[in-house]
Amino acid sequence: xxxxxxxxxxxxxxxxxxxxxxxxxxxxxxxxxxxxxxxxxxxxxxxxxxxxxxxxxxxxxxxxxxxxxxxxxxxxxxxxxxxxxxxxxxxxxxxxxxxxxxxxxxxxxxxxxxxxxxxxxxxxxxxxxxxxxxxxxxxxxxxxxxxxxxxxxxxxxxxxxxxxxxxxxxxxxxxxxxxxxxxxxxxxxxxxxxxxxxxxxxxxxxxxxxxxxxxxxxxxxxxxxxxxxxxxxxxxxxxxxxxxxxxxxxxxxxxxxxxxxxxxxxxxxxxxxxxxxxxxxxxxxxxxxxxxxxxxxxxxxxxxxxxxxxxxxxxxxxxxxxxxxxxxxxxxxxxxxxxxxxxxxxxxxxxxxxxxxxxxxxxxxxxxxxxxxxxxxxxxxxxxxxxxxx
Numbered sequence: 001x002x003x004x005x006x007x008x009x010x011x012x013x014x015x016x017x018x019x020x021x022x023x024x025x026x027x028x029x030x031x032x033x034x035x036x037x038x039x040x041x042x043x044x045x046x047x048x049x050x051x052x053x054x055x056x057x058x059x060x061x062x063x064x065x066x067x068x069x070x071x072x073x074x075x076x077x078x079x080x081x082x083x084x085x086x087x088x089x090x091x092x093x094x095x096x097x098x099x100x101x102x103x104x105x106x107x108x109x110x111x112x113x114x115x116x117x118x119x120x121x122x123x124x125x126x127x128x129x130x131x132x133x134x135x136x137x138x139x140x141x142x143x144x145x146x147x148x149x150x151x152x153x154x155x156x157x158x159x160x161x162x163x164x165x166x167x168x169x170x171x172x173x174x175x176x177x178x179x180x181x182x183x184x185x186x187x188x189x190x191x192x193x194x195x196x197x198x199x200x201x202x203x204x205x206x207x208x209x210x211x212x213x214x215x216x217x218x219x220x221x222x223x224x225x226x227x228x229x230x231x232x233x234x235x236x237x238x239x240x241x242x243x244x245x246x247x248x249x250x251x252x253x254x255x256x257x258x259x260x261x262x263x264x265x266x267x268x269x270x271x272x273x274x275x276x277x278x279x280x281x282x283x284x285x286x287x288x289x290x291x292x293x294x295x296x297x298x299x300x301x302x303x304x305x306x307x308x309x310x311x312x313x314x315x316x317x318x319x320x321x322x323x324x325x326x327x328x329x330x331x332x333x334x335x336x337x338x339x340x341x342x343x344x345x346x347x348x349x350x351x352x353x354x355x356x357x358x359x360x361x362x363x364x365x366x367x368x369x370x371x372x373x374x375x376x377x378x379x380x381x382x383x384x385x386x387x388x389x390x
Contacts, residue, residue: 001121001175004035005256007046007221008240010084012059015245015279015307016333021058026275027241028066031255034271035075038257041121043075046221046238047082047134047181054086067102076101076119081133082181082221105131112162112169127260130166130215132180134222135159156185160211167213175260176215181222182207184229187237189247209235217258217266226254226270234258234268242276246309246334249279282329283311285365288338291324298328309334336365355379 011024035043050059070077079094079102081087087106094104101119109115115130137155159182170176185206209229212218218235225248226239238256243249252272259267282297283289288311289297297303312325314337322335359379363371371379 001041001119001125001127001260002039003042003044003127003177003217003219003258003260004031004038004040005044005046005217005219005236005238005258006031006241007181007219007238008048008082008224009045009063010048010051010240010244011062012055013051013244018307018333019058020242020276021062023242023276024059024062027253027273028062030273030275031241032066032069032073034255034257035070036073038271039122040075040257041125042119042127043070043077044129044177044179044219044258045077045079046179046219047080048084048221049079049082049090050086051084053084053089067097071100071102074122076121077103078117078119078129078131078179079104080131080179080181080221081106083134083136085134087133103131105133108133108135109166112165112167115166116169116171126174127177128170128174130170130178132162132166132178132182134181135162155205156183156207157211160207163207163211164213167215170215173262175217175262175266177217177219177260178213178215179219179221182220183222184209184212184220184235184237187223187225187229188227189223189225216260216264217268219256219258224248225251226256228268232265234266236268241273243279246279246281249281249309278306279309280306281309281311283338285311285336285338287311288313288336291321291328294325295328303329303331306331308332309336311336311338313337314339334366 014020049063067077081090085106090104090106094106097104103117103119105117112130115132117129117131119127119129121127163178163180167176167178183206185208212230212235214233216233220229220235220237223237224240224244225237227237229235229237236256239251239253240248242253243251253276254270254272257269257271280303290313294310294312308329308331310325310329310332312321312335314321321337325335326332360370
């Protein structure tokens with residue numbers, strides 16, 4: 001059967017003050033064209049369908065219009081909940097969508113057998129997917145309580161065990177496919193323009209690559225940078241469908257076309273997604289632009305059709321500096337004033353900073369000044385609530 005692997009749509013997410021519904025619509029239309037052109041049998045959506053647990057009506061319309069078209073072309077789908085989705089809300093939708101071949105798995109299964117979803121292809125062939133939505137840490141405590149006497153284990157070890165259990169439940173004679181919304185230790189975040197870095201969350205949350213089950217295809221969601229964690233057998237993050245924020249500057253966006261047959265190695269092809277406005281940085285906290293350089297950049301035709309974050313020098317007295325920048329480049333959705341003092345302070349390693357210092361540094365980078373005391377106090381109260389949470 002032929003699958004199309006995608007994830008992290010985050011429908012409804014804006015960019016600062018801008019809505020991006022038109023871009024989401026265009027990318028979903030592009031995806032639907034790929035489904036039709038490549039004669040896809042089943043779509044795999046590996047979590048974070050929406051950006052919020054309470055998505056807007058516009059975001060829900062985008063999703064349901066897409067799935068209506070998908071069903072109209074005889075294509076099934078399997079969707080799992082991510083950490084941004086409301087599991088009970090998705091589960092309620094899923095009870096209806098299941099009737100038309102759109103299978104939603106929002107609540108974490110109680111066993112490997114319960115994770116299995118049977119789907120049918122265009123020509124009547126069948127496949128089985130072990131579908132594992134995001135597992136909240138609070139559910140880990142509940143799950144362990146049922147194990148009668150087992151000691152508390154680390155979150156990552158529990159998730160790894162559940163992945164293995166689900167993979168073992170897959171019946172023989174079918175392609176073995178597992179789909180999950182998880183962290184994998186050692187995966188890469190950040191784009192080519194934003195600075196790539198390896199993600200190490202430690203053993204508490206990130207599953208070791210060595211613990212991933214060896215199935216024909218492991219479809220992952222959660223990280224927004226598309227990548228192959230393992231080549232053979234393939235373990236793949238499909239990434240988000242457009243550059244969602246400036247942390248994704250330079251990231252390519254794509255879907256993965258996957259051909260699987262029992263007993264044969266899965267064939268995986270990357271297909272780019274292009275129908276969105278790319279994000280671009282001008283300058284940096286270390287090398288901010290002068291206002292003259294900003295005005296010169298406005299003549300660069302390559303910047304047309306992009307959204308910009310511009311780091312601009314704030315050393316000289318310029319009335320309405322941000323307004324002058326946006327006058328030259330109206331597509332600047334983020335203008336970050338950088339002073340000489342800020343650039344001098346920028347060399348302190350962040351690992352040496354306290355949570356409050358990190359928050360203050362972030363606020364200063366974004367707004368060009370330290371946060372007000374009331375905001376710092378609110379941050380401290382929220383931080384304390386997190387530490388005291390059961």
